[in-house]
Amino acid sequence: MEILIQHLRRQLDQKSIDHVNHLKTLGKAVVPVSWENVHFLKSTNQLKAIKTIILNRNSSNDDFVFFFNRAASILISEALDLVEYIPGTELKKTIVTPTNCTLDMGDTFFPGQEVIAVSLVRSGDCFIRSLRRIIPAAKIGKLLIQTDSRTGEPKLHTEKLPSLEAKEGAKASKVLLFDSQTISGAAAIMAIKVLLDHNVQQDQIVLVTYTSTETSIRKIFNAFPKIHLVVACVGERSHESTLISDPDADSNLDSDWWMASRFIDSKYFGTS
Template sequence: MDICLGRRILRDVKERGRDIEGIIKQWFTFVKPSYTKYVDPQRHISDIIIPRGIENKTAIGMVVEHIRRRLDEKSEKHSADLEKLRKLAAEEELSPNVIIVEQTSQLKGMHTILQDPSTEQVDFVFYFDRLASLLIERALDCMDYTSAVVKTPKQETYHGVQPAGTVSAVAILRGGSCLETALKRTIPDCITGRVLIQMNKQMSAPELHYLKLPPKIETHSTVLLLDPQMATGGAALMAVRVLIDHGVEQHKIVFVTCAAGKWGLQRLTAVYPEIKVVVGRIEEEEEPRWMERRYFGC
């Protein structure tokens, strides 16, 4: 404020021919009270304050251009890092935390029906839900369990196990919604959340558009992350990052997908080595997404 007052005195005396006493009186009567009431409180919560607000188009344009330039730089760095990660991941074998469901004749038969273009939508939904149920059940093997003792109807003691804590699931929209029917059949009381991540084709980077997580998700013992397909792993990487940012520990996350590319799996487990991945089959790299389109019929 002292610097502003000094500049005002120099300007008004030199350019406007005003006397110092009048300048100081105006300062303490109007300028400083307005500053204290309107500007100063905003300084504590604002990164930048633009004088005259929306009318100052020049300043707004400069801020927008600066943000755009920084985002472009960040996107270029992100793309370079992903390419570097791709080269490193190509040399590595799949992590032991990647669990490929046993390829039984039943499972291969369901994959055959799902990939057949002539399969009717009602049949596609039926067999997809069956496959998804198997994946969810396999993912539950990754949970922590504690010992439990119950009395049978014959009053005999049975020593078993029970979940060590709360299980929740987060669906990556819109594809992740395909797995929710199987999820509810397997875990009827499972708490669910949503996250919408879309790829920016211009910048080749994922963008977060919507987020609604279950309350106190950081306290849950297991968090299932649902997406029917994963090619490059960009959306999965961001979804895991979102969960970690909200307090979920890596080892509590289980990513469930029907089909995934090997490169995407390598990228995901290279960045987050403690998470577990349950996958139905390994698909061709860069395979277009098609499961949710056939599941929903649009």
């Protein structure tokens, strides 16, 4: 019996090692990644000022929360542009304005999809307050994914999701997956796998994040090329700003990025 237990442990350990190695290879530039589904926020002076406050270690907690909420609202609004809207001409619907005028059907648009939010605890929870202001009735699910300290493999600990399948006769729901920082991409990849297991199509998933490393973007899109990503800023390496050119170079370590450690959720919830 003891020999059998040891054998099973070795097999599980090897499986974890293989999984982690597979995740690492996804970030290497072996297969070109199409960036057409990566939606960057337009770099405006307002967003640059917000970024400065968010990244300033001397910013007060109140300022940090206030300005991150502003950034989150902009990111969510950008993500909502990916939701399908149906013109009034197709639905044969119009509206009456407060001044009792009937608006032309060509000027009206109506939501064509339900929007469901899924938060990666607790990083994605930083978006919930802004989401509630924009879509008060939005259904929200939770996924708790943590890295095993022994193997480095992401593990799903908690799954609490609303019904993700479209009602009969309705279009598939658009799922917004929230993660304030995408560093290695492992948690996001596992979260997307969970959504796919619930019959959500790749092209109906929108990953919304404030910061992301280029490595994590490559990993995610090498695994799931049809999803969408909405991101405010992509971190550059401290010693280079070019795209990954050598897949085997030691400089491909995730720790090389300026946002290699999570800080947004800690400062947002006042635990840093």
